[in-house]
Structure formats: C-alpha cells, structure tokens
Amino acid sequence: MTPxxxxxxxxxxxxxxxxxxxxxxxxxxxxxxxxxLRLAGRIVETEAYGQDDPGSHxxxxxxxxxxxxxEEPGHAYVxxxxxxxxxxxxxxxxxxxxxxxxxxxxxxxxxxEAMRRRRGLIRDRDLARGPGRLTQAFGISRSxxxxxxTVLPLFVGEGSPVPEAAVEAxxxxxxxxxxxxxxxxxxxxxxPWVSSxxxxxxxx
Numbered sequence: 230m231t232p233x234x235x236x237x238x239x240x241x242x243x244x245x246x247x248x249x250x251x252x253x254x255x256x257x258x259x260x261x262x263x264x265x266l267r268l269a270g271r272i273v274e275t276e277a278y279g280q281d282d283p284g285s286h287x288x289x290x291x292x293x294x295x296x297x298x299x300e301e302p303g304h305a306y307v308x309x310x311x312x313x314x315x316x317x318x319x320x321x322x323x324x325x326x327x328x329x330x331x332x333x334x335x336x337x338x339x340x341x342e343a344m345r346r347r348r349g350l351i352r353d354r355d356l357a358r359g360p361g362r363l364t365q366a367f368g369i370s371r372s373x374x375x376x377x378x379t380v381l382p383l384f385v386g387e388g389s390p391v392p393e394a395a396v397e398a399x400x401x402x403x404x405x406x407x408x409x410x411x412x413x414x415x416x417x418x419x420x421p422w423v424s425s426x427x428x429x430x431x432x433x
Contacts, residue, residue, distance in 0.1 A: 264343070
C-alpha cells in the first residue's frame, strides 16, 4: 500500500560514508512532484562511489562535472552518459569529501500512468529498472543537478527498512577493471525491479 504521506530524509542521513548510505537507501522512497502529480517509487538498487575510488568521477579530483560530489550532502548529482541517458545520484559524506550514491532502480508505486507516457509502450517492470530508465520515468534531467533532495519537489523519503537477510552486495555494473573487486552495489534480494540479476553476489 502506498503511504499517503512521505517524510523526507534529514540531511544528516546523507552526511555519512557513501557505502553506508547506499545500503540504507534500500527500501526508501524516491519522490518527484512534477506537472501536478506525485511520482514515487521504492529504491531497490544502489551503487556507492567514493573519493579514493577508481570507478568514481571524483577519483582524479574536482572537475566541473564532479564538483557536486564535493559539496553539501543531501543534494542531487545528475550527469549525462553515453550521449543518451541521465543518471541520478545523491551526494553523501561531509562537504569537502567526495561521495555519492547512484540510484539504479526503483519499484514504481505512484504516478505509473505518467511514467508510462514518458517511457512508451513497455512492461511496467521496465519503467524504472536501470538508472537511465529511472530518470526518464521520473522526469529527471540535468536541470536537477544540485537539487536539494531533502525537500520538495524532488526528494528521498523515509520508507521501510530492508533486513540484512534480504540484501545482496555485488560488484558495480559496467566499470570493467575500475570495479576493483568492490561489492558496492546493493540490491533487494529477489526483487524483479532491479536492473539485472546479481551475479556471484555476496550476502550481507
């Protein structure tokens, strides 16, 4: 049942290491109020990125692109990739320490008709299964870069905690050697909404 009221996460929730936030975001709610509608979905897949992390945009220091990762936590870091997709991250760690969590997939709960219009004639399972699909379904673009995700219209809300037995940690997707063997991708075990099935996953 979709909660009628969704309470935004406090900034202190994000002012922690990316790895902790990535795990704890599972079960929380992504909310975007746009065009008079509330779109909402339960977060089921995340990836953590840190400062001393070869897979991170911040690995070689601050650039115009990666600057939001070094700024105040609890804001969005949105970037364009492969010339076709936007990706939504939430900034973590104290200001001055680069960290972010990529939201890879959500289970749609509210506003499905609006998501279907944005995504076209596809299965509901594919509405927000993957970071590019997620941003398209929720109407998120580069204009949301640095948006405060602790307040309307785009925010992360408190959801239902996911128990440790229902969480899997795997290497991140699409990084090649930059993965460095780090199991920094977190998924809700058995969820049909994740972007791809875990492979050689390590149970948390």
